[in-house]
Amino acid sequence: MSRFSFxxxxxxxxxxxxxxxxxxxxNLGLLAQLMIYGIFAMSLAFIWGQGGLxxxxxxxxxxxxxxxxxxxxxxxxxxxxxxxxTGLLLAMILPALAAGLLxxxxxxxxxLVGAYFGIVTLSAAVIAERLATNWxxxxxxxxxxxxxxxxxxxxxxxxxxxxPLPFFLVVLxxxxxxxxxxxxxxxxxxxxxxxxxRDNETRAAFLGFETAEYKAAAFAVSGGVAGLAGALFAAxxxxxxxxxxxxxxxxxxxxxxxxxxxxxxxxxxxxxLAVKSVEKVLSDSLGQYWLLVLGLLFIxxxxxxxxxLLAPFLRLTLPxxxxxxxxxxxxxxxxxxxxxxxx
Amino acid sequence: xxxxxxxxxxxxxxxxxxxxxxxxxGISLEISRSEVKCIIGPNGCGKSTLFKVISGDLNPTSGQVxxxxxxxxxxxPQKICHRGIARKFQxxxxxxxxTVTENIEIAMTAASKHYTPFGLLRGGPDRSGYGxxxxxxxxxxxxxxxxxxxxxxxxxxxxIALLVVTDAQLLLLDEPTAGMxxxxxxxxxxxxxxxxxxxxxxxLVIEHDMSFVRKLGSKVVVMMKGAVLREGDYAAISEDxxxxxxxxxxxxxx
Numbered sequence: 001m002s003r004f005s006f007x008x009x010x011x012x013x014x015x016x017x018x019x020x021x022x023x024x025x026x027n028l029g030l031l032a033q034l035m036i037y038g039i040f041a042m043s044l045a046f047i048w049g050q051g052g053l054x055x056x057x058x059x060x061x062x063x064x065x066x067x068x069x070x071x072x073x074x075x076x077x078x079x080x081x082x083x084x085x086t087g088l089l090l091a092m093i094l095p096a097l098a099a100g101l102l103x104x105x106x107x108x109x110x111x112l113v114g115a116y117f118g119i120v121t122l123s124a125a126v127i128a129e130r131l132a133t134n135w136x137x138x139x140x141x142x143x144x145x146x147x148x149x150x151x152x153x154x155x156x157x158x159x160x161x162x163x164p165l166p167f168f169l170v171v172l173x174x175x176x177x178x179x180x181x182x183x184x185x186x187x188x189x190x191x192x193x194x195x196x197x198r199d200n201e202t203r204a205a206f207l208g209f210e211t212a213e214y215k216a217a218a219f220a221v222s223g224g225v226a227g228l229a230g231a232l233f234a235a236x237x238x239x240x241x242x243x244x245x246x247x248x249x250x251x252x253x254x255x256x257x258x259x260x261x262x263x264x265x266x267x268x269x270x271x272x273l274a275v276k277s278v279e280k281v282l283s284d285s286l287g288q289y290w291l292l293v294l295g296l297l298f299i300x301x302x303x304x305x306x307x308x309l310l311a312p313f314l315r316l317t318l319p320x321x322x323x324x325x326x327x328x329x330x331x332x333x334x335x336x337x338x339x340x341x342x343x
Numbered sequence: 344x345x346x347x348x349x350x351x352x353x354x355x356x357x358x359x360x361x362x363x364x365x366x367x368x369g370i371s372l373e374i375s376r377s378e379v380k381c382i383i384g385p386n387g388c389g390k391s392t393l394f395k396v397i398s399g400d401l402n403p404t405s406g407q408v409x410x411x412x413x414x415x416x417x418x419x420p421q422k423i424c425h426r427g428i429a430r431k432f433q434x435x436x437x438x439x440x441x442t443v444t445e446n447i448e449i450a451m452t453a454a455s456k457h458y459t460p461f462g463l464l465r466g467g468p469d470r471s472g473y474g475x476x477x478x479x480x481x482x483x484x485x486x487x488x489x490x491x492x493x494x495x496x497x498x499x500x501x502x503i504a505l506l507v508v509t510d511a512q513l514l515l516l517d518e519p520t521a522g523m524x525x526x527x528x529x530x531x532x533x534x535x536x537x538x539x540x541x542x543x544x545x546x547l548v549i550e551h552d553m554s555f556v557r558k559l560g561s562k563v564v565v566m567m568k569g570a571v572l573r574e575g576d577y578a579a580i581s582e583d584x585x586x587x588x589x590x591x592x593x594x595x596x597x
Contacts, residue, residue, distance in 0.1 A: 188463070188467055189448055189451075189452045189457070189463055189467030189468055190460055190463045190467065192441070192445050192448045192449055192452070193449055193452055193457075193460075193463075195438070195440070195441055195445070196438045196441060196445070196446075196449045198440075199438045199439060199440045199441060200436060200437070200438050200439065202432075202436065203432075203436045203437065203438065203505075204438075204449065205420055205421055206398065206420055206424060206429070206430055206432075207424060207429070207449065207450060207453045207505065207506075207509055208421050208424030208425050208453045208458050208509065209421065209449075209452075209453065209458050210421055210458050210459050213459045213460060214459070214460050217460040217461075218460075318442065318445070318487075319470075321444070321470035321471070321473055322442060322444045322445050322448060322470075322473075323442055323444060323486060323487035324444075324486050324487050325444055325470065325471075325473035325474035325477065325486060326471065326474045
C-alpha cells in the first residue's frame, strides 16, 4: 500500500493511452493483443482475489465470448443480427450467465470450496474444449476462420476497425471500462461483503447473507469480463479454435495473475502484459526452456510473494469511509474510549 | 395472549440426538423482550448445541423453537438472522483480513437488508454513518486496523458490535468473555447492559465466569445433561447446594 500506488496507476493508464504516439502499427497491434490478455487477467483477479475462488477454468468464459463474437458477426446465430454490437453483447451475456448458473449450482447448499471448486471449473473448461472440438457447426477441431473485423457506427456511418490504431483504441476503452467497473465493485459494499465471504463465510452467513448468491454474482461479472476479452481476441485474430476454451489458456492466465498479484486488478493486468512480452523475447532466445523460467517465476511468486510481485506497489488504499470514517460530532472521542485497554 | 406477555424466544421440549448421544434432552427455555439471561452448566451439558439449534445451525430431532410468536425451527441460519436473531461464536469470529470499518460495513449492509447482491445495485448502506457507528461501539480508534491486529478483548467486542449493528433483537453470546482480562470483561458487561437498555435487545449468554454472571445481575439458567436443572437469580443459584455439587464441585474435565 505504497503512497505511490495511485500516481503509478494513473501514470500507467496515461502511458498506455499515449502508446500510439510512439509505437508503429505492428507494435500497436501487439500491445492491443497484450491488453486483451490483461482484461482476461483482471477477470480472474476479481473472482480469485476478491472472491477467494480459485477458478481453474477461466478460459471457459474467454472461449465462450470468443465463439459468441465469431458466430454472431459471421451471421451464424439465427435471429441475431450480424453486428459487432450484438456480438459484443452476447460475448458478455452468455459467459456471465454460464458463470452465474455454474456458480449457483456449485455454491448452493454446502457448497464447493477450495481445491474442489478449482477442479470442477477445470473439468468444465476441458469438457467445453472437447465439445467444441466435436461440434462441426462451430467449426469443430479447425475452429472458425474469417471472422470479420469490428465495425462501429450505424448505417452508412460505419467504420471498419481494420487498422491497428482504431482497434487499439477500442481495446483501450474496453480495458479501462473493465478496470473501472471491477474497481468500483471492489470498493463498493458489494466488494466488502464479497471479501468478507472470502475471509469468513460462516460469519457472513450468520449475519444473514446468502453467500452463495454473492459468490455467484461475482463469478458472473468475472465471466462477463472474460467474455469481453475473448470477443476482442476473436475480432483481432479473425480466428477462434477450441483451444481458447481449454486447459492451456486457463493455466496461463492463472500464472499471469499469480505473478502480478491477485488482489490488485492493475497488478494482474500488468502481470499479463509483462509475462507475455517477456515470453516473446525469451522464447526466441531460449526456445522451450522459456517455460522453465516461467515455472520458476510462478513458484517464486507463490512461495515467496503470495500476494504477487507487483501488487505491493500498486495496491490502492481503501476508500476513506472504510478506514477512518468521519467522526460523529455528537460522540466526542474520550467518552468513546472508556473501558478499553489496548496494549 | 398479547405480544408483550408471550415469551420473545420460546424453546419447547427440544431434543437433539447425535447418533446415540442425546445432547439436548427435552429442554424448554424462555426469554422476554429486553431480558438478559445467562446459561451456565458443565462442559458438554449442551449449551452450545442449544445455541446451534436456536440459530439454525442444527435441526433439532424434535421440539420447537419460536421467536416473536412465529416458529423458526428448520429455517436456514440466514432466515433466522433475518428474523432478528444473531449469534456470536464461541471462538471469536470476525472478518480478520478486513479493517474494523469494513467489518462494520458488512454489518451495516446486513442491517440495510441487502442479503443478496441484487438490491445493492441500487445503492448500498450510507457510508457517512460509519463514524457514528464506530463511536457508539467504542471502536473509533481502531477504524483502520485489520481485525486480525486487534487485541483479543477488542476483537470479541467487535464481533458483538457486528451483531448489534445488524439490528438483531436477540443476541446469542457464546462465552463472550473467554480469555479476557477483568477490565475487558467489565467492558462487555457494560456493552450488554447498554444494548438491553438503549435498544431493548434481549441477550442470552453462555458463560463460565461466575464473577461475570454476578456483575451482569441477570437471571441464571443452570443446564445439566441437556436440560434445565434450575432457573433463578444469581444469589439463589449461587447458594443452591445441589448446583454447587453438580456444577461448581463436579466439573467434568472437558
